[in-house]
Amino acid sequence: METKLYSELKQQFTDYLVDKKMRRTEERYTILKHISEIEGHFDMVSLHEQLDTNNFHVSLATLYNNVDHFIQAGLVVRHHISPQIVQYELRIHAETHQHLVCTHCGDVREIRNKTLRADIKNLKLRRFTPEYASLYIYGICSKCTFRIRQEKRKSN
Numbered sequence: 001m002e003t004k005l006y007s008e009l010k011q012q013f014t015d016y017l018v019d020k021k022m023r024r025t026e027e028r029y030t031i032l033k034h035i036s037e038i039e040g041h042f043d044m045v046s047l048h049e050q051l052d053t054n055n056f057h058v059s060l061a062t063l064y065n066n067v068d069h070f071i072q073a074g075l076v077v078r079h080h081i082s083p084q085i086v087q088y089e090l091r092i093h094a095e096t097h098q099h100l101v102c103t104h105c106g107d108v109r110e111i112r113n114k115t116l117r118a119d120i121k122n123l124k125l126r127r128f129t130p131e132y133a134s135l136y137i138y139g140i141c142s143k144c145t146f147r148i149r150q151e152k153r154k155s156n
Contacts, residue, residue: 003036003037005036005092006032006033006036006037009032009036009075009090010029010032010033012073012074012075013028013029013032013069013070013073013075016069016072016073016074017069022069027058027062027066028066028069030056031051031058031063031066031067032066032070032075034047034050034051034054034056035047035067035070035076035088035090036090038089038090039093040089040093040110041079041087041088041089041108042087042088042089043085043086043087043088044060044063044064044067044086044088045060047063047067047088048060048063051063067088071088074091074131075090075091076088076089076090076091077089077090077091077094077132077134079094079099079134079136081099081101081106081108081136082101082103082106084106085106085108087108091132094132094134095117095132095133096112096117097110097111097112098110098111098112098113098116098117098134098135098136098137099111099134099135099136099137100137100139100141101136101137101138101139102139102140102141102143102144103138103139103140104140104141104144104148105141105143105144107141107143109141116135120133120135121133
């Protein structure tokens, strides 16, 4: 049974495909359905592995191509967490939180701050209509801070 979220995403993607005069394939919709069931962030390798586990075999190139279409259709957001880390998530989920990124270990934590989200939404920007916002705060997590202090104590 299709979920309400998937139905909405499917309709939005169908509209995109019709507008771009692209084929509406079962493969594309199956990938989209799987992504709609992912709660948080995902990367291409983990998505590929999950699809393989569910006996849906596609190449990584096919995944990249289709996820690019999902991004262009406004369904998925690409996060460049760092030069080495690229993750994706449904745009509807991306609008509900901000990201704390540890520059030492690469850990990404999500925070939900309604005041910050409202402030971002209420920004008055000249000659610009925002579609969505994504915020990354880079720093050092508490685990890395603790490790760094321990290493300094040992070296002294």
